Amino acid sequence: MATKSKLKFAKEYLTPDGYSNTSDHPACPVGVKMELLTEMVPKTAWGSNVRDHVKGSEWDKIKEWCYKRSNYNCEVCGQHGKLQGRRHRVEAHEIWHYDDVKLVQTLVGLIALCPSCHKSKHYGRAINVGDDKFVRQHLKKINKHWTWKNVFDHCKNAISLYQERSLKNYILNMDYLKSEFGLDVEIHRQHVEITDEHIESIKAMDKYKSF
Ligand SMILES: [Zn+2]
Numbered sequence: 538m539a540t541k542s543k544l545k546f547a548k549e550y551l552t553p554d555g556y557s558n559t560s561d562h563p564a565c566p567v568g569v570k571m572e573l574l575t576e577m578v579p580k581t582a583w584g585s586n587v588r589d590h591v592k593g594s595e596w597d598k599i600k601e602w603c604y605k606r607s608n609y610n611c612e613v614c615g616q617h618g619k620l621q622g623r624r625h626r627v628e629a630h631e632i633w634h635y636d637d638v639k640l641v642q643t644l645v646g647l648i649a650l651c652p653s654c655h656k657s658k659h660y661g662r663a664i665n666v667g668d669d670k671f672v673r674q675h676l677k678k679i680n681k682h683w684t685w686k687n688v689f690d691h692c693k694n695a696i697s698l699y700q701e702r703s704l705k706n707y708i709l710n711m712d713y714l715k716s717e718f719g720l721d722v723e724i725h726r727q728h729v730e731i732t733d734e735h736i737e738s739i740k741a742m743d744k745y746k747s748f
Contacts, residue, residue: 573613573679575660575672575692577699578633580739581706581729582642587631590711590722599718600629603647611651614679618652628655635702642707644714654679660695664745693746703739704731 578586588596609626610617617626627649634643653675656663663672669692677688706728714720729735 577661579702585726607649643710
């Protein structure tokens, strides 16, 4: 049986000269490909993502593989950052699955997103920098069949789920990096004590659940 090389990146996934993430080629013509949903990483899981577990050069290759696969266009809306006045086209977003019973957070994939869709994925971060209104408008724009009530309910539910999950510590599973890229990573995640202060900071998000 053939074994995977240490780093499985095929040449086709590496950036050929002159074909970078800022190069100017047309947007994917397919339009809306999927529904845009916001996600919030539990506070107990902050600071331990793919980027923190691989070398900078490996992360660069993973990102490039992700961008190239989508032809440097957003896999949700089909557009790219240059059409949004940004210098770069797309960003890599990590897709996580949470097993709320076994308390395991599993990396299940990577997706290329335009800056606006990526910002919308991280609603909590958007709140912190005052971009939550922008995110709600972008959700409404991309999910054309949504009403404003759908948008508000979705954001409210995302915060509630974040609050629930932020009171638990999840085991991190990034086997995907091994199966997809042949990368062995040593998982490091610190256990977060659920102190009164931590609980207060989670509860404080309640104020963003009313509009
Ligand atoms: Zn997009």
